[in-house]
Amino acid sequence: MDFAFTPAHERFRAELQEFCRKEVTADLFNEMKEAGEEHHPGFYRKLAERGWIGLQWPREYGGRALDNLHTTIFFEEMEYAFAPVGRYRGSVVFVGQSILAFGNEEQKRYFLPRIARGELTCCWLLSEPNAGSDAAALQLRAGEEGDDYILNGQKIFTSGAHASDYGMVAARTDPGAPTKYAGISLFLVPMNSPGLTIRPLWTIGGWRVNQEFFDSVRVPRTAMLGEKNTGWQNITRYTLNFERAAIAKTGTLLRLSDELTEYLKTARYAAGDRMRHQLAALRAEIIACRWLGYKVAWLYDQGLTPTNESSMIKALTVDLLYRLADLGSDILGYAGLLRGPEAPLEGHVEFLLRSIWFHLVGGGTPDIQRNIIAQRGLGLPRE
Amino acid sequence: MDFAFTPAHERFRAELQEFCRKEVTADLFNEMKEAGEEHHPGFYRKLAERGWIGLQWPREYGGRALDNLHTTIFFEEMEYAFAPVGRYRGSVVFVGQSILAFGNEEQKRYFLPRIARGELTCCWLLSEPNAGSDAAALQLRAGEEGDDYILNGQKIFTSGAHASDYGMVAARTDPGAPTKYAGISLFLVPMNSPGLTIRPLWTIGGWRVNQEFFDSVRVPRTAMLGEKNTGWQNITRYTLNFERAAIAKTGTLLRLSDELTEYLKTARYAAGDRMRHQLAALRAEIIACRWLGYKVAWLYDQGLTPTNESSMIKALTVDLLYRLADLGSDILGYAGLLRGPEAPLEGHVEFLLRSIWFHLVGGGTPDIQRNIIAQRGLGLPRE
């Protein structure tokens, strides 16, 4: 047992903090409003310039060959600073990590360095109108035609489809497979492909997600990521676990609980003292989750696949996000309902309460996480 | 909408309070310890003398022909006084009400007046070692032999089996029925029948329940209660709903929340003020449940079968009992763990935390109640 960070970790954290102090500005947010998602190309470029994209990737693919704890520290500090890392998550974790985990050498050599240089952004297309929690029921069809695959169907709820160069698309390549879990393959599809239409879906969280219509979208055979018909296995073994751990927003939890603690110190009122104790109880859970997040990163560094822990950290942190936003709203009182950067705590509590749904639903609902914990973690029988 | 009690209700309540002030004594509890259940024959006799058994039954069966609100008020006041009404519940509500609901004229004329006079006590035998939540899976067999039925099998978790004259026993009369829900019948069985053995099972709540072994217990055909093979329908339509509404211990909730409020007034300490607010939030729910309990009684008075509401009041009150006991323990601090009548609040909080399981499990677990609310109340589909 050793809970110490290395000096390299500490230096990295300090560097991130310094960077965010300088670079995370109000302008950034104003400019993002147009983009419609938590992403800012200029800011993203700066991250690339610092060498902070692909921290955990081998040097031969443009990475820095650092441990996964660096990535966890990166997210924590970025979230603490409310820095925009939405497309970073999509490009680097959901897609980039997947390419590293089960892509072929050619794909790794093509995509990873470009992602690391900030030249190429990605998004991840799994859900369909009729395949949400039951993602394996997806129906988007990829049929073979000569050396190509032709994609037909729909995807929905995709973050950043409109801001990405490539999409990682889960498609059905063998409709006759014995189970729905067999016969799924993944493809890396240029988002500007002919036949691919993107419709914005606006969320109450302010950011947009998208619905995509694939009308005979043609990709070469080489666009396939991972072995044919093993897509579902790769998704559940790799991508979804990466996703779950990466959306556990410990940094946001730390920041908002710090700010609410400060708020209670300055704005004293009768109910505040009582809420201070509720906040303290949440704080204990937040600190526990912080270390659970480090543990998940460390498990990856050990070459393990922490499926159970990834579901746990996701379920725990989203529950904390919701409870913190709700308590925060009570702490701020009516003022906690005001929108915008001039509202108390720059409107972050209000925004979190409204945007909580990205975290609740993304990477699988709380019910799905609990199913996984019960069945994989505790070994309870399926129905 | 009218939430007023009649003068008769008010008088009745005052009468009950006066009676309890006089009759609920420390001796009562000391003497009950031997009996091993929340029942005291002397006290029970006094209830009968007052005419308080069978309040809601027709006069022709020895009842008082009063509305069900009287019964609800009766339980509330008795529970408020911590008076022993365990065998009352079993005899009058679980069994007596069932006889009234679906017994034949002869059974009504035989049993109800005797119960009302306090001469005859009853218990209700449903669960079996392998049929708990899935009560309809019961296997105790009642085979026909001439004019008799021969009962073989086991029952378990029976309150008051050792203190009852008759047991209402659910038994399988048609093992070949197409579903487990068909082929069940109910019998009124003398608890001193040859072949019937009673083994005590001691609970952490201090009271005993029992396990019963039926070794060729013979009862006449006339012992059957309700139509043959319709037992399950009667149980779910009547008995379980009676049971659920009757074990919603609003009186206990009112009493303990009153006492804890008083305690917080006198024993002031830093954490107390915070807990006062938690107690207040529970208090609001308790008052809501009190009226929900009256509503259930009133629905019965309208000739309705409030299945959904009975499950709700049971699930809500047991959850409140647990949360109140847990909060009460925190309010009292370490002293809340002390056993016995010299402990704070006469040990009632400690006892409730330990005996909560009677209420949690009795009449069906919280999960079972929620299944009923979802499927019957909201009309959601079964799996």
Add this chain to the structure above:
Amino acid sequence: MDFTLSQQQKMIRNAVRDFFKKEFPSSRLRQIEAKGLSDFLPVYRQMGDQGFLGIAIPEEHGGSGGTWVDLAIFNEEAGRALVPSVHVSAVTLVGQALLSMGSQAQKAELLPPLTSGQTVITPAYFEEGHEPRTPELRTVAIAQDDRFVLRGEKRFVEAFEVASTLLVAATDETGSARLFLVPRVSPGIRHREWLLQSLDRVADVALDGVAVPREAVLPASNWDAWLDVVDGAKIALAAYAVGAAEAALDMAVAYSKIRVQFDRPIGSFQALQHKLADAAMQVEQARTLLYYAAWLRQERGSCPREAAMVKLLAGNAFRQAAYAATLTHGGYGFMEEQDIQLYFRRAKLVEHQVEGPGVQTEIIIPAAG
């Protein structure tokens, strides 16, 4: 005891429900979210024409008569349709305040246009740093000659955008909290508009030496009487919350019956069933207490503890039902184009409206004296 609505009450409920179904579909709410309350005024006036706004105001004052139970029925339906709560501000707070504290002249002049929906008067009583239910207001009203001059800052004034007049709570020279009718366009009034999570608009209002005539004060006004009005409005708002909670639950139940995942309706999954069963229990609990509190208010008058209890429970029920219902809709739940999100975005607001959740437990079990 009787837990049913009377025939007349059922008629009210059906009339209100039909009216909102026709006149207030969700498209109308979206329009108001985009453009503000002025787009609501035509419907609001129709509500006045239908007599809905006059419920629990005596006919002699231009009201429709009826009881607090009737008012609860109306608000339950208003909540079900997520109708903007202008009526709570203008009638249940201001109207009732006029009834209990106003002069004959004030009642005669102001109540009829309030109950007809022709006029909106909105209360301005929240202040920064004000400890709820204490009369220590920082806004002051100084008597000068034949006028009062008001100075201070009020926060979170609802329906400001459509109000002709504000009912401002201020401390007079004797140190008592009094209520003053202040035209919204008075010189010395500045305001700043905020957008809420719900996309409703509220205003912070600065009164910088606003002069009103002596008759602008509600003659019988005092802080206790105002708190009693607040208690009444809490019951109305609790009814709104119960109706909204049930509507959200209904939508979730309906959706969960038709949405198929894993080859079965999602409503057949036990975890979802229990989530919705929990919401149903909370709604039932809140509704039972609601009608008790409304009845008590009608029969006994003041009932601060019950008002606090039901505000707390109904607020919780709405918040939790809206959460469970939105979650039931999965990814669709938080898309703007879906209606369920309208409920979620308003749940927390209703908890804070009129009087926030933090103070209710204080009323239910006050600190030992």
Add this chain to the structure above:
Amino acid sequence: MDFTLSQQQKMIRNAVRDFFKKEFPSSRLRQIEAKGLSDFLPVYRQMGDQGFLGIAIPEEHGGSGGTWVDLAIFNEEAGRALVPSVHVSAVTLVGQALLSMGSQAQKAELLPPLTSGQTVITPAYFEEGHEPRTPELRTVAIAQDDRFVLRGEKRFVEAFEVASTLLVAATDETGSARLFLVPRVSPGIRHREWLLQSLDRVADVALDGVAVPREAVLPASNWDAWLDVVDGAKIALAAYAVGAAEAALDMAVAYSKIRVQFDRPIGSFQALQHKLADAAMQVEQARTLLYYAAWLRQERGSCPREAAMVKLLAGNAFRQAAYAATLTHGGYGFMEEQDIQLYFRRAKLVEHQVEGPGVQTEIIIPAAG
């Protein structure tokens, strides 16, 4: 960073687990529940022989050495087996107090028999009406000649029945809180025994002019140093809670796999799965924080906030896991003859032991100064 146990730590864990499996089956616990702690002493002495009691006490003082992480490992296993927490009283509180505040003579005389399990000294520091963590004790120690005379009343003294000596917290003439070693059989000591929900026994102890020699005081004792000892014991107890929680959860998981209702294992029901998943998450959360806090205590010394956090979380985890696990057992859950109830009956106790739940949040975020 490293989240694994070292080889040596794994050996400790296995040794302790095997020991308790063999020497402390549930039948032994039931025996102690019936007859009291004297029936536990033989096992306790064996624990001393095995070196378990000396963990985190330096070898020079008769301890086994090792770290706070090792101590956490030991306590996790003790909690798993529900071993009476005499070691927390006698070693983690009193032993550590002697280490940090005792004289060389006291350490030399008392630590070896404490770590060998030959002697039990138990702390007496709770008082009626005492506001936790404040030094205002009502028990006083007045210096008279070569003695201190103690007067006051202590509550909830654990392990009193087997203790030779009490470590009594009392206020001296300068107003400082000090610690005194007081033989249990001293003239002037009266006690009253209580039975707890867990069927453990605790004593209220009255000190009615109990005289002890000058050397009975721990020379470096003061309230802050004592609170630091308390913080350490909270980490140990949190470990106990985590182990107990996991054991209860394990029992529930095992039972739910074999218990069949509705023709399927009850563990296949989603509602039950989610209940147990929630418990598993709480245990994981608490355990992660536990090892962080133990490590921090070892590396940095004092860590009151982390100790408070882990006491709170681990207490919650144990209570909720025990509740869920008992409920999983249905009607069997609360039968005396079943083992799962042993966990439920102790969960609330562990929350209150050493320092109750009410004070932990106060430590995590103190009131603004």
